[in-house]
Amino acid sequence: MTTLEGAKPGPTAMVSALIHGNELCGAIALDRLLSTKFSPDRGRLIVAFANVAAFSRFDAAHPYASRFIDEDMNRLWSRETLNGTRKSTELARARELRQFAESADFLLDIHSTSLPAPAMLLCGSREKGRILAAKMGYPFHVVADIGHTSGVRLRDFGAFNNGASAKSSVLVECGQHFDKNSPTVALKSIVAFLKACGMLDDTPEQFPALPRRRGQKFIEVSHAITIRSDGFAFSREFRCFETIAKAGTRFAQDGTREIVTPYDDCVLVMPARQPLRGQTAVRLGRYVAGGKD
Ligand SMILES: [Zn+2]
Structure with a gap:
């Protein structure tokens, strides 16, 4: 966990990668961000590498095996589960990350897909998620979804899924796990996200430029x-x-x-x-x- 402070005051945003240990693009993008000494123009950016334990088991011969160790870390984000007594590798880590997620006004959670798919934002079922996705303008596809019956995602945690709160989040799927282009999609998504949050004015020159804005396709x-x-x-x-x-x-x-x-x-x-x-x-x-x- 690292916090990057902007020169001026502003919101707190969190960008998380490796909620699934074999989804590498977000970690590559955040590593690039940190290695270029990036900081936002305004506000505070929390950079989180989530399931490092699963990632550290990554084996190119079995690339799907390191998604998690004990259980899917993206199904644990209800208060009942986090406050409960159950124990697992992923729950222990989620409990550590919780205070950072709770402190964030905005969240971008970076993922990739098992099958080849176009990059897409998952903005949840609330209007505020759609507004954040539209402000980002990237990627082109936006899916307004309702999560999984098997458990609550980080994207839907607490205030992020409360219509009365201004806190807002999106999950980005950057293409297939091992697609060479997915880290670039992740970096562009981070830039689009920070701009949408009012924390960044211009794309830093060491990062890929965002494509020209065009109408996004929303799927409900x-x-x-x-x-x-x-x-x-x-x-x-x-x-x-x-x-x-x-x-x-x-x-x-x-x-x-x-x-x-x-x-x-x-x-x-x-x-x-x-x-x-x-x-x-x-x-x-x-x-x-x-x-x-
Ligand atoms: Zn994932």
């Missing part, structure tokens, strides 16, 4: 399909953002349960690479008008 998630059986399979290979034209089209089977699209023009968001019982197989959503900027 309506369903997260949780896997109930050991016999889940998609009806064909999906990557991300495929649109299925007709309501009632079967796209997966979960044991004896047929899973069909609930409406026309249904967009599939981040299908799981290895569907496992209890986890999210895919989210379903629709393209909608963007957030207010």
Whole structure:
């Protein structure tokens, strides 16, 4: 954990990487940030390398094995779980990170995807998350989602998911875990985030320039399909953002349960690479008008 102080007062922001130990792009981007002696123009930036224990076990021969040690660190962010008596490697670390997350006005949590997918912001279900995503203007895709039934994400922790609080957060998926471009996406996302938070005026010259602003595509998630059986399979290979034209089209089977699209023009968001019982197989959503900027 490192804190970078700006010359002028301003908000407190946190940028976290390695909530999943095999998602390296955020750590590479934050290492670049720290090695260039970066500091924001205003406010305080908390830089967090989250699941360092899992990351330290990273083995290129088994690149998916170091996502976590005991449990998924991005399902632990409810007060009940953090305040509880249960113990795990990830819970111990989450309890250390908690005070920093609570002190932040803004949070950017950096991730990457198992399957190749376009970079996207996950802005949660609140209007304030959409506004933050629209202010960032990058990446191009924004998914307004409802999290996972298996536990609360850091993005949705406490005040970040409270509509009465001004605190706001986004999660960025920077492309596939081992895509050579994903650290660059992570760096651009950090710059876009700090600008949106009012903490940075210009892109530092040692960082990649942001693309020209263009209209983002917002997808509103309506369903997260949780896997109930050991016999889940998609009806064909999906990557991300495929649109299925007709309501009632079967796209997966979960044991004896047929899973069909609930409406026309249904967009599939981040299908799981290895569907496992209890986890999210895919989210379903629709393209909608963007957030207010
Ligand atoms: Zn992740």
